[in-house]
Amino acid sequence: MxxxxxxxxxxxxxxxxxxxxxxxxxxxxxxxxxxxxxxxxxxxxxxxxxxxxxxxxxxxxxxxxxxxxxxxxxxxxxxxxxxxxxxxxxxxxxxxxxxxxxxxxxxxxxxxxxxxxxxxxxGTHQGFQSTGTPGAYCWAEVYTREPGAADDFLSAVFGYHVQRMEDDRIDYRMFDLGSEPVLGRMRMTDDFPSEAPSHINVYFTVPDCDAAVAAATAHGGVLRHGPMDSPFGRLAALTDPQGAVFTVIDVTAAKGERPTTTEVA
The missing domain is CATH 3.10.180.10 (2,3-Dihydroxybiphenyl 1,2-Dioxygenase, domain 1)
Structure with a gap:
């Protein structure tokens, strides 16, 4: 590969x-x-x-x-x-x-x-051998209270093109390398605990979001948000028993139209 x-x-x-x-x-x-x-x-x-x-x-x-x-x-x-x-x-x-x-x-x-x-x-390890399939990584978002600093840095270091999501409810950007988006950026609002640092949230694909949440909470995980429907799939944010945050998403259960985006100069 x-x-x-x-x-x-x-x-x-x-x-x-x-x-x-x-x-x-x-x-x-x-x-x-x-x-x-x-x-x-x-x-x-x-x-x-x-x-x-x-x-x-x-x-x-x-x-x-x-x-x-x-x-x-x-x-x-x-x-x-x-x-x-x-x-x-x-x-x-x-x-x-x-x-x-x-x-x-x-x-x-x-x-x-x-x-x-x-x-x-x-080198010999190329990285993910599968993405977007059940159990595999599919997406990630940078959560930050300093969106301008994060946007400028990521664009400069990795050469991303930046798209702004046209949604008045959130400050969200998507970064691409000339084709499909590869990363999102979300501005952290006052809904996040004040002690929560900037971080990257990873998404893993599951065949059934609600079943994954049930399994996680049954084995000591904590449900943070969701499950909820979105134009990208049904998703839920979780914390595992040792404190690591992640999101599960069933990409086959998308509902609604995806928001339009505008390129950021």
């Missing part, structure tokens, strides 16, 4: 204090199965659906224990060059570009409004 265009979301992983509990939870909710952990890479455990890699979980490194959260990675042909652009445009590189054997190279960064993300330079 060819490497993804630069700026394309290409992988997602999360650190969990109790990795076995995370495997059990996501196995029940998203149907994930897991291969043997890789001790040479910090016991990194890849999740699969129908034999195709869709995400990974990993225990925290000693001294790096923190609240669990999903991290989205963006494709790059050169992680070091992307790290330089991140700094140039006001971001912070938290983990310097690092070679991960023959799998590829990665770095971790924070955009100016505070959302943390990863950069992945593919």
């Amino acid at each position: 060819a490497a993804q265009p630069e700026g394309t979301p290409c992988w997602a992983d999360a650190m969990f204090g109790d990795v076995e509990a995370a495997k059990s939870f996501y196995g029940e909710v998203l149907g994930w199965t897991f291969g043997d952990p890789s001790p040479e890479f910090g016991d990194y455990s890849e999740a699969s659906v129908d034999g195709k890699a869709v995400a990974a979980v990993v225990p925290p490194m000693p001294g790096q224990e923190a609240a669990s959260q999903w991290r989205l990675y963006f494709a790059s042909p050169d992680a070091a060059a992307t790290a330089a652009r991140i700094r140039e445009h006001g971001g912070e590189v938290l983990v310097e570009p690092t070679r991960i054997g023959d799998l590829g190279a990665m770095c971790v960064a924070r955009e100016p409004s505070g959302a943390v993300f990863g950069v992945w330079e593919a």
Whole structure:
């Protein structure tokens, strides 16, 4: 499989204090199965659906224990060059570009409004082997209280074209690389807890949103919003038992017309 265009979301992983509990939870909710952990890479455990890699979980490194959260990675042909652009445009590189054997190279960064993300330079590991299918990643949104800073940064670093959603109820942007949108950006309103930081919310596809919510809450997850119908599918926002936020969506259950968009100069 060819490497993804630069700026394309290409992988997602999360650190969990109790990795076995995370495997059990996501196995029940998203149907994930897991291969043997890789001790040479910090016991990194890849999740699969129908034999195709869709995400990974990993225990925290000693001294790096923190609240669990999903991290989205963006494709790059050169992680070091992307790290330089991140700094140039006001971001912070938290983990310097690092070679991960023959799998590829990665770095971790924070955009100016505070959302943390990863950069992945593919080697033998190209990233998601499936997207938009049950159990797999399908979308992500940057949630921020500083939308202008986030928009300028993302456009400068990854060369996105920006579309504004024509909806007076929300401040929402979509970023594309010349064809289909690859990322959304939502301005956080006062409805969000004041302590909630800027973050990236990942969406995973499910065959039945309500069934996924029932499975999640039955196994210790917390329903944050929904289930609700939308022009993009029936969706619900959840928090897993260890605090990681994610959204499930049944893309086959879309209802209503999609809002129009206007290109932002």
